[in-house]
C-alpha cells in the first residue's frame with residue numbers, strides 16, 4: 345500500500361520522511377510541490393535527488409478523488425462531482441465573486457444527524473472522508489480554476505465536527521504557508537451544534553465558525569435539528585461563547601434556513617434578536633433549497649426581507665444568501681445514493697449553493 349501524501353499535514357509528512365531516513369526540509373519541499381504547485385508526479389519534482397524521487401514513486405502517491413462530473417453555471421459557479429469509492433461521491437462547489445473566490449467542500453459521504461430540511465441527512469450516513477479526500481477537493485479545484493481560492497467553507501455534505509480526526513489535519517494544510525496559506529478567518533467550519541467537538545476544534549485548530557441555528561427556541565429546534573435534543577440552545581450558546589475566546593473572528597455566523605410558515609414569523613425574528621444578546625453573532629438567512637418529498641417550502645422574498653428587517657431594527661447584522669449556480673443544481677450537500685443515482689438527482693434539482701459572507 346502506497347502512502348497518499350495528500351492526507352499528511354506538515355507534521356505527518358515530516359514523520360513519513362523521517363521513516364524514509366530523509367531530512368525534514370525534504371518534507372517541506374515536497375509539501376510545497378504537492379500543494380503549492382499541485383504536482384502529483386514525483387518524477388517532475390526537479391529539485392529532489394533522483395534517488396529520493398524513485399523512493400517516493402515506490403512508496404507514496406498523490407491521489408485526489410476522481411472527477412465524475414464537472415459543470416459550470418452562467419454566473420461562473422462551478423460544481424464537481426467527485427467519486428471517493430465505488431459507492432460514494434461528494435460535491436465541491438467553486439463560487440467566484442468580485443473580491444474573493446470560495447470553495448465549498450464536503451467532510452462526509454452522507455450525514456447521521458438527519459436535520460428535517462436537509463437532503464444529505466435524509467439519505468443517512470455512509471462514511472467519513474479521509475484527510476486526503478477532504479484536502480483533495482481543494483487540491484483539484486486549485487488545479488482546475490485560474491483564480492486563487494481565497495476562502496474555504498466546510499458546508500458541503502456531512503457534519504465536519506463528527507469527523508474532526510480527518511478534518512483537523514485538512515484544516516492545518518489549508519492554513520499552512522507551505523501548502524495553501526489561507527487565513528484562519530477565511531476558512532469556515534459549519535456545524536449543526538455538536539458541542540463537545542466545538543470545544544475540541546477551538547482547542548486544536550480554531551478557524552471561523554458558522555453554526556446552523558435554524559430555530560430560535562428548543563421546541564422548534566428539537567424538530568428541525570435533532571442534535572438539539574442532545575445539546576439544547578443554552579449549551580450551544582455557551583459553547584459558542586467558549587469558541588469565541590480563541591476564534592479568529594469576534595462573532596459566530598448563525599445560519600438560518602427560511603422555511604415558509606415554520607420558522608419565519610416576526611415572533612421568531614424577535615426570539616433570534618434575544619439570542620443575539622447572549623453571544624456576539626451575525627445572521628445569515630438561507631432561502632430553503634427544495635428537494636422532492638421534503639415537506640417544506642421556501643419563505644417568500646417579501647417574508648425574508650421583513651424577517652431581516654426585524655433583526656436589523658434590533659441592531660443585528662443580517663445577510664441573505666444569494667442563490668448562485670442554480671442553473672447547474674449546485675447545492676452543497678444535496679446528493680446521496682450511488683454515483684449514477686447522484687448524477688441524476690443533482691441534474692434534476694433546482695437548488696442553490698451557499699455563500700458565507702467573510
Ligand code: SAH
Nearest residue numbers: 461462499502503534535536556599632633
Ligand atoms: N453539517 C453542517 C455543514 C453542512 S450543511 C451543518 O449542518 O452546518 C451546510 C448548511 O446548509 C447548513 O447550514 C445546513 O443547515 C444548510 N442546508 C441543509 N439543507 C438545506 C436546504 N435544503 N436548503 C438550504 N440550506 C440547507
Ligand code: SF4
Nearest residue numbers: 455458459462465536
Ligand atoms: Fe447533517 Fe448538516 Fe444536513 Fe444536518 S444540515 S443533516 S448536520 S449535513
